[in-house]
Amino acid sequence: MAAGTSPRWDRAMRQRLARAEEAALGELYDRLASTVHSLAHRVLEDENAADEVTREVFTHVWQHPEEFDPGGGTLRSWLAGLASDRAVRRLRESGTAPESRVRRAATAARADFIVTSMPTPLRDALDSAYHQRRTYRQTARDLNVTEDEARRRLRLGLQLLSTAGGPAAGGRAGDVP
Known part of the structure; x- marks a missing residue:
């Protein structure tokens, strides 16, 4: 399991990202990329697609750090939600997965999100x-x-x-x- 974060660390990280500190993005990536990647991989069952979702999530965080609300939950759970949503959307948009697989993947993503957030x-x-x-x-x-x-x-x-x-x-x- 990936290392957790504290509310104080989450708030400080948000402030650092808002100031465009590249070191903050690196630290965040080092701490939480494995969580993001594993959620995406569980849904997509494809290493390359999970890598792409991971890049998308961290790019989004870099470009929009203000979207994270420390009062609404942890940074870890916010990233997990971004990863789950993007992975399920990607699976659905691929058109190659039957709807039953999309539903199973969405359920698995929700379960992973819940475990990550609890x-x-x-x-x-x-x-x-x-x-x-x-x-x-x-x-x-x-x-x-x-x-x-x-x-x-x-x-x-x-x-x-x-x-x-x-x-x-x-x-x-x-x-x-």
Whole structure:
């Protein structure tokens, strides 16, 4: 998983980008390009297309840093949303993917966006339980929290993920159905 960002870092990065500091773009790219690329690749299933989406996203950030609103979420989640939206649009515009694949890709992009955007404690609990195949008791020990807290984090994380099924399941307004 890519390194997270703090609200203070996000605000400072926005200010640096608004001042056109090239070093800021490099730092942002180093920290979050893997997140952007992996989201695009999951949707497009094409390395070159994912590279192009990654370039598009960072070009957009460079040209329009004012569009990021620190009060509306993290810089990481904003970039993830840009990547997901652009990748799904590219897949749809290609005309080569059947609509069922576009829908599956949109759902996968929403799920990735949700995981990328959720608070680190929830993401860590899901990672422990799902990727590491740990029980909630083992997850509690791994995260140094009570078993009740581990169950709560897993439940909340899974509830957030359940919204990835689309607007009918509680997805973001304006998402691709």
